[in-house]
Amino acid sequence: MIVMAKKVILTGDRPTGNLHLGHWIGSLESRVELQSTYDQYVMVADVQALTDYFGNPKKVVDNVLEIVADYLAVGIEPELTTIFIQSEVSALPELTAYYMNLISVSRLERNPTVKAEIEQKGFGESIPTGFFCYPLSQTADITAFKAELIPVGEDQLPMIELTNEVVRKFNRLYSTDCLKESEAYLSSVGRLVGIDGKSKASKSLNNAIFLSDSPEIIREKVYSMFTDPGHIRISDPGKVEGNVVFVYLDAFCDEKEEISLLKEKYSRGGLGDTTLKSLLNDVLQKKLKPIREKRESLSKKYLFDICFEGTQKAKSVAQKTLQEVKEAIGIDYFYKNPCDSRVF
Ligand code: TRP
DSSP states (O other): OOOOOOOEEEEEEOOSSOOBHHHIIIIIHHHHHHTTTSEEEEEEOHHHHHHHHTTOHHHHHHHHHHHHHHHHHHTOOTTTEEEEEGGGOTHHHHHHHHHHTTSOHHHHHTOHHHHHHHHHHTOTTOOOHHHHTHHHHHHHHHHHTTOOEEEEOGGGHHHHHHHHHHHHHHHHHTTOOOSOOOEEEEOSSOOOBOTTSSSBOOTTTTOOOBTTOOHHHHHHHHHTOOOOTTOOSTTSOOOOTTOHHHHHHHHHOSOHHHHHHHHHHHHHSOOOHHHHHHHHHHHHHHHHHHHHHHHHHOOHHHHHHHHHHHHHHHHHHHHHHHHHHHHHHTOOTTTSOTTOTTTO
């Protein structure tokens, strides 16, 4: 019997805050689904987070186990998914060092995501090198595990494009095939809007419902959601489009027929925001209860052990790729028999 190796999937999250409903429908759900058919790695990207928070490392460190708790709470299983911590895998910065030779500064400057971030952070002329090079560190993350599928949002597409450029250059230059090209796996679900209706749900904008939120907080957030400012009396016709409550009902309520009837009624007039919010609150409370309970049942020790074991495995896989990379360049001095005259 021929056993086909499972394809490798790799994703990562910066540990800078708890995960919210946007992460859940945008990426966590697909990770849960993909873990049984792929060899899945999920990385806690603390090194990448430090490119932003090097002045406040505590913020990153404190969120490592939090994010792992979120993973396990939604159903990512340590038996099926390797969860690991980026900073522990020293093969990653080593690979980055070799990749840096292959990519020019101006090529990195052309990355639209990085460009937007430079603008947004107001770096001006003093862009930290660590920040500037993080797409190459991401290239190392992806190639170290020979990942072929990268489930990410659209803003990450330039990183995958860069990765494939490095892979092709490296393989050609050093006549090897040790690095693999990868492709993005874009979620079919768009970005979830924040409860304020203004932009995407995000921790920094304080407009998201977190997987760890208490029932009271969830309720409060649902009741503060942006609806239709023109919908004043119950009898007034209301707007469905741009109405956050409907966006969330579409995303989280399984009773699609009921929603479409509610939309009709709301547009016609005669359906109050409070009735609608109370329905959404019920839906979210029901969905988030088991997640919160699972989250609360996980001890720190258990989360730590999961990270430790996953990291050991990740280290050995990445080390093997590093070895191949060094061999391809010809700097594998001590892997070969030291008496081999080819080297010394
Ligand atoms: N850049 C990703 C983010 O900000 C995190 C990340 C780091 C990542 N390394 C990765 C994602 C490798 C996919 C593959 O969320």
